[in-house]
Amino acid sequence: MKTKYLTKQKGKVLIVSALTLFAVVFSLQAQENTISISGTVVDSETRRPMVFASVSIQDIGISIVTNGEGYFTLKFPKEYASKSISISYLGYHTGVMPISQFLASSRPLTIGMIQAALPIPMATVKPIDPLELVKEAFKKIRHNFPQEKMQMTGFYREMIRKGNTYVALSEAVVDVHKPPYAPSFTVDQVGIYKGRGSIDWARIDTVFVKFQGGIRSALDIDVVNHLFLGVLEHEIDKYYDFTLEHPVQMNDRIQYVVSFQQKPHVEDILFRGKVYVDYETKAISRVEFNMNVENDDRATAIFIRRKPLSLRATVDYAAYMVQYRQLPEGEWAFDYSRTDLKFTAKWDRKLFRQTYTITSEMAMTEYSRQSYRIPQESRVKTTDITLYRVADFEDPGFWEDYNVIEPESSIETVISRIIRQLRRRQR
Numbered sequence: 001m002k003t004k005y006l007t008k009q010k011g012k013v014l015i016v017s018a019l020t021l022f023a024v025v026f027s028l029q030a031q032e033n034t035i036s037i038s039g040t041v042v043d044s045e046t047r048r049p050m051v052f053a054s055v056s057i058q059d060i061g062i063s064i065v066t067n068g069e070g071y072f073t074l075k076f077p078k079e080y081a082s083k084s085i086s087i088s089y090l091g092y093h094t095g096v097m098p099i100s101q102f103l104a105s106s107r108p109l110t111i112g113m114i115q116a117a118l119p120i121p122m123a124t125v126k127p128i129d130p131l132e133l134v135k136e137a138f139k140k141i142r143h144n145f146p147q148e149k150m151q152m153t154g155f156y157r158e159m160i161r162k163g164n165t166y167v168a169l170s171e172a173v174v175d176v177h178k179p180p181y182a183p184s185f186t187v188d189q190v191g192i193y194k195g196r197g198s199i200d201w202a203r204i205d206t207v208f209v210k211f212q213g214g215i216r217s218a219l220d221i222d223v224v225n226h227l228f229l230g231v232l233e234h235e236i237d238k239y240y241d242f243t244l245e246h247p248v249q250m251n252d253r254i255q256y257v258v259s260f261q262q263k264p265h266v267e268d269i270l271f272r273g274k275v276y277v278d279y280e281t282k283a284i285s286r287v288e289f290n291m292n293v294e295n296d297d298r299a300t301a302i303f304i305r306r307k308p309l310s311l312r313a314t315v316d317y318a319a320y321m322v323q324y325r326q327l328p329e330g331e332w333a334f335d336y337s338r339t340d341l342k343f344t345a346k347w348d349r350k351l352f353r354q355t356y357t358i359t360s361e362m363a364m365t366e367y368s369r370q371s372y373r374i375p376q377e378s379r380v381k382t383t384d385i386t387l388y389r390v391a392d393f394e395d396p397g398f399w400e401d402y403n404v405i406e407p408e409s410s411i412e413t414v415i416s417r418i419i420r421q422l423r424r425r426q427r
Contacts, residue, residue, distance in 0.1 A: 036075040037102035041066050041087055044112030051319050053089040061413035067340050068317030073164045075408055087111055091248030130242035130258040137277045137284050138233055144283035144332050145181030152176040153366035155415050158214045158386050159407050161357045167204055169405045170197035170386045177374050181224055188219040191374040194398045195390025211358050213382040218362035221322045221337040224284055239266050254279040262292055283332045291318040316342040336363045361411050365422055
């Protein structure tokens with residue numbers, strides 16, 4: 001099959017905003033040798049869907065993360081049908097289920113996860129006000145996060161699915177110039193070093209979905225300075241209710257977990273989620289949050305920037321996650337972010353609806369104190385469509401053996417495949 005290069009085609013386009021060429025070959029033969037399983041991961045007690053739970057085939061680098069509804073579909077070669085699926089989530093026992101159990105069911109399975117009891121030091125067994133804990137984490141940002149400019153190298157990928165089928169894929173190695181973690185008007189600068197993307201035009205019918213500002217958004221999710229987006233720090237108790245959850249262990253370190261919910265009387269579209277606070281340093285180590293867009297028609301105007309007049313689109317969910325890493329010097333810095341958006345589109349006078357899911361991830365691979373500004377003309381903008389932007393940075397030789405985009409591989413697996421190229425560049 002010939003490579004299909006990216007072209008800016010005219011027609012009926014739906015452009016989605018995030019937060020506010022070396023192509024993949026889509027082969028029919030590969031489709032025929034592939035099977036898929038689906039399921040929903042929930043808390044076994046509350047039955048609450050678990051967003052961003054990791055689902056993987058044991059001992060194989062094929063994995064996926066549950067979406068904003070706790071749902072997943074995992075595709076893999078038939079040769080792995082005799083293996084088992086591993087399901088993991090912070091603070092819960094890892095679940096293992098044979099793939100044969102999924103294949104024997106006529107409908108997607110529901111997997112209940114059981115919370116794990118965490119042995120914690122006696123010093124933590126005392127009354128803790130969750131709001132005060134969050135405020136303390138705010139105060140310690142200047143102590144826990146870099147107060148000088150940093151340079152980072154990262155890997156970004158973006159996937160757009162129509163139903164359960166991938167129709168557009170993009171990947172890029174990016175340079176990030178990060179300002180100090182302090183309230184300011186300075187924003188991250190990001191430029192593409194190498195990139196590639198692909199569109200399966202055969203699977204796109206009446207609407208071509210484009211994701212605007214994906215790379216920029218992946219950095220905007222670094223919300224340490226603005227943890228509750230749109231709400232001033234000293235007013236968070238007016239907009240949110242806070243609850244202290246069971247502590248968890250992450251990277252061998254104990255983490256407090258504070259969940260937050262938008263107060264019932266607040267009419268604005270805000271968020272719900274969890275803040276993870278490191279027990280020892282009181283650093284914010286992870287944030288999971290969903291925008292409260294469900295059943296709210298106002299959400300369409302937030303996310304859908306352009307669409308045909310006869311197409312109606314509703315936002316089903318918008319889920320985000322950011323994670324931080326403790327550097328050797330003891331400070332914490334941005335490590336990983338993920339965005340999951342799902343919306344439903346329906347044409348007037350047509351019976352059927354179509355769902356679209358957009359997923360983006362960014363993971364940092366290198367940190368440096370020797371920062372440099374990225375030239376203005378090279379910076380990625382909030383209006384950029386990643387799929388088109390990466391076409392200017394294609395280099396088939398850079399990817400070497402990793403010659404196709406593998407959406408079912410974890411981002412860690414992908415980075416391990418290109419780590420040699422990244423190290424060679426550093427030298």
